[in-house]
Structure formats: structure tokens, C-alpha cells
Amino acid sequence: MIKYLELKKVTAAHGREINETVSRVVEGGWYLQGEAVARFEKEYADYIGTRHCVSCANGLDALTLILRAYMEMGVMKEGDEVIVPANTYIASILAITGNGLKPVLVEPRPDTLQIDDRLIEQAITERTRAVMIVHLYGRMAYTDLIGDICRRHGLKLIEDNAQAHGLLHSSFKKTGSIGDAAGHSFYPGKNLGALGDAGAVTTDDCELAETVRALANYGSERKYVFRYKGRNSRMDELQAAVLSVKLRYLDEDNERRRIVARRYMDEVSNPLLVMPADDYWRHSVFHIFPVLTPRRDELQQYLADNGVQTVIHYPIPPHRQQCYQGMWERDMRLPITERIHREELSIPCNQILTDDEIITVISLLNKFGRQS
Numbered sequence: 001m002i003k004y005l006e007l008k009k010v011t012a013a014h015g016r017e018i019n020e021t022v023s024r025v026v027e028g029g030w031y032l033q034g035e036a037v038a039r040f041e042k043e044y045a046d047y048i049g050t051r052h053c054v055s056c057a058n059g060l061d062a063l064t065l066i067l068r069a070y071m072e073m074g075v076m077k078e079g080d081e082v083i084v085p086a087n088t089y090i091a092s093i094l095a096i097t098g099n100g101l102k103p104v105l106v107e108p109r110p111d112t113l114q115i116d117d118r119l120i121e122q123a124i125t126e127r128t129r130a131v132m133i134v135h136l137y138g139r140m141a142y143t144d145l146i147g148d149i150c151r152r153h154g155l156k157l158i159e160d161n162a163q164a165h166g167l168l169h170s171s172f173k174k175t176g177s178i179g180d181a182a183g184h185s186f187y188p189g190k191n192l193g194a195l196g197d198a199g200a201v202t203t204d205d206c207e208l209a210e211t212v213r214a215l216a217n218y219g220s221e222r223k224y225v226f227r228y229k230g231r232n233s234r235m236d237e238l239q240a241a242v243l244s245v246k247l248r249y250l251d252e253d254n255e256r257r258r259i260v261a262r263r264y265m266d267e268v269s270n271p272l273l274v275m276p277a278d279d280y281w282r283h284s285v286f287h288i289f290p291v292l293t294p295r296r297d298e299l300q301q302y303l304a305d306n307g308v309q310t311v312i313h314y315p316i317p318p319h320r321q322q323c324y325q326g327m328w329e330r331d332m333r334l335p336i337t338e339r340i341h342r343e344e345l346s347i348p349c350n351q352i353l354t355d356d357e358i359i360t361v362i363s364l365l366n367k368f369g370r371q372s
């Protein structure tokens with residue numbers, strides 16, 4: 001059985017170092033807001049290339065806190081609009097609606113599956129305050145046109161970098177340092193994953209960083225003095241210590257993912273399957289390797305029958321979710337988003353797959369639809 005992602009093996013790859021660092025925290029007796037968190041924040045800011053990194057409890061909180069901080073800073077207020085790709089994971093949108101802001105959905109490009117930069121400008125109204133791009137599947141969503149639109153319209157550019165840690169733009173900036181602020185998730189299955197929930201905000205904006213830090217700590221800048229109605233959203237010392245170890249191997253792990261992806265792209269040739277466009281390879285850290293086919297459910301069953309586990313990212317688009325009934329016009333049509341959700345299948349693509357497993361997946365994909 002080839003698992004989609006076997007976390008046990010991901011951890012075991014650096015098991016000795018992880019166990020040592022965990023023991024040190026356990027024995028040290030200091031579990032929150034200590035040295036491990038401070039160290040990881042510094043290391044991650046250096047790695048991403050921003051002045052500040054503020055850790056928090058998870059990726060959804062990171063995005064929520066960025067928007068909330070902008071509201072506290074007077075940059076936006078309830079009812080204002082944030083542009084976001086229609087095919088993103090629900091968390092990007094929950095961060096917007098959780099602050100009483102309005103998500104304006106923009107379709108992705110059918111080739112890159114990233115927000116279509118040509119459709120952003122027409123979605124802007126006088127209430128628009130930000131564009132949230134999502135480096136979905138680990139692929140670069142930023143384009144110069146997006147940067148240009150944000151500058152011309154005075155909009156904040158926020159990056160959802162939950163899926164693209166370590167992705168480098170051609171300007172030699174990493175995702176997470178391209179916009180005004182970025183939210184990162186260290187959910188265990190992400191390219192940089194903790195052993196539980198964790199997240200972070202990166203930014204060069206000192207005021208934003210301080211506001212996020214206070215909001216994540218009950219709204220307090222000084223002990224027992226509360227400036228905002230904040231929340232408790234902190235990364236604990238254990239997760240920070242583990243992330244410091246894993247950050248050292250992130251580039252290596254991403255490189256291995258890219259080698260796996262390269263093999264899929266070079267060696268799978270089946271007219272029934274739409275593989276990522278070739279230029280995808282240079283602009284992705286392959287958090288997810290998406291294959292599109294109208295026969296998606298059949299492909300998933302066939303792979304399962306042959307011992308390969310796959311995942312659908314994602315089965316139901318946000319605008320069709322029950323929680324958002326009444327949010328947008330009932331007859332809103334998003335054909336590209338809807339097609340992606342009907343046709344997408346994610347095949348295993350990670351640093352712990354063996355060569356034999358990769359060969360098995362390739363040969364199964366090449367045989368799909370040809371045996372009957």
C-alpha cells in the first residue's frame with residue numbers, strides 16, 4: 001500500500017533530532033512563550049526573508065489575525081471586501097468572513113489553477129481593501145500584474161502561504177515575503193509540518209507584527225494590560241522546537257518533492273490525464289501534485305484497488321458549502337472552479353516516496369483506461 005503521505009515516516013526521517021529536542025523542552029520545564037518559540041521566529045523570518053515572524057496557533061489564525069490587525073490599525077473595517085481565489089481551501093475564506101469582511105471570489109486560470117490576475121481588476125470596488133493570493137498546491141500565485149494592481153489601487157497584498165513554504169520567486173524573494181503580510185500553516189501534512197497545529201505571520205511591517213502579536217496574546221502588549229479584545233493563539237515550545245529541526249531540512253525535502261514531480265511529468269503520458277503544465281515545475285514546491293481528469297472518481301478507485309492512496313483537493317468548492325449559503329448570489333457560476341473540484345485528484349508526491357513506489361504510480365497512471 002502506497003499511502004498518500006505517511007507522517008510517521010516523515011517524522012522518523014529526523015527522528016533522533018526531533019526526540020532530542022522534544023526531551024530538552026520537556027525537561028526544561030518551560031512550555032509557552034519561551035526560547036524555542038523566540039528562536040524559531042527568528043530562524044523562520046531569516047529563512048523567508050522578512051523583518052518579522054509572529055508565531056500563532058495555526059494557519060487559519062495567522063490569516064485571521066492579519067486581517068483583524070489591519071482592522072485595528074484602521075486599514076479596513078467591517079463590510080469591506082477582500083479578493084480571494086474561488087478555488088482555495090476554505091480557511092482562506094473563513095479568515096475573511098470571521099472578521100466580518102466580504103470575500104469576493106475570483107476564478108483561477110485553467111492552466112495554472114492559480115487566481116486569474118486578468119480578472120482581479122474588474123472585481124475591485126470602492127470597498128476593496130486587500131487581495132489575498134493563495135499559493136495553492138505549492139505553486140506561485142504572485143504575478144507582477146497582481147503587485148501592480150495592488151499598488152495602483154492602494155490594496156494590501158496578503159499571501160496565504162500554507163502550502164508553499166520555501167517557494168522562490170524569480171525575484172529571489174520567497175513566498176511569504178512578496179506581499180504586505182503572509183499567513184503560514186505548519187499543520188503536520190504541510191511541506192513544513194509540526195507534530196500538531198502551529199502557524200505564523202511574516203511581514204516587514206513593524207506595526208502589523210506588533211498588533212498581531214498582541215491580538216494573539218489576549219490583546220495584551222504588557223502583562224494584564226489589554227489594548228484589544230484579543231484571543232489566545234500561541235505556538236507552544238514543543239512545536240517550535242520541532243519546527244526548528246525540520247526547517248533545516250525543508251529545502252532538501254522540497255527538492256526531493258520536485259524530483260518526484262519531474263518524474264511524473266516526464267514519464268506519465270496518458271491522454272486521459274491532464275498533468276501540470278511543464279512550466280509548473282519551475283514555480284512549485286509540490287505540496288500537492290494535481291492530476292485533472294473527467295474520470296476522476298474512476299481513477300481514484302482504480303488507484304485504490306491497486307494499492308495507491310490519493311486525496312481530492314477539494315471535493316466541494318467554497319461557494320457551494322452549506323456554511324456559505326446566502327453569502328453570494330444563488331446562481332453565481334464559477335465554471336473553472338467547479339470543474340477543478342470535479343476533476344482534481346492528488347497523487348502521492350513527497351520526500352519519503354521510494355523509487356519503487358514512484359515507478360509503481362507512474363506505471364499505474366500510464367495503464368489507466370487502457371485495460372478495459
Ligand SMILES: *Cc1c(COP(=O)(O)O)cnc(C)c1O
Pocket residue numbers: 058059060061088089091092134136160162163184185186187197198199
Ligand atoms: C492548511 C491551510 C490553511 C489553514 O491552516 P491550518 O493550520 O490548518 O489552520 C489555510 N489555507 C490553506 C490554503 C491551507 O492549505
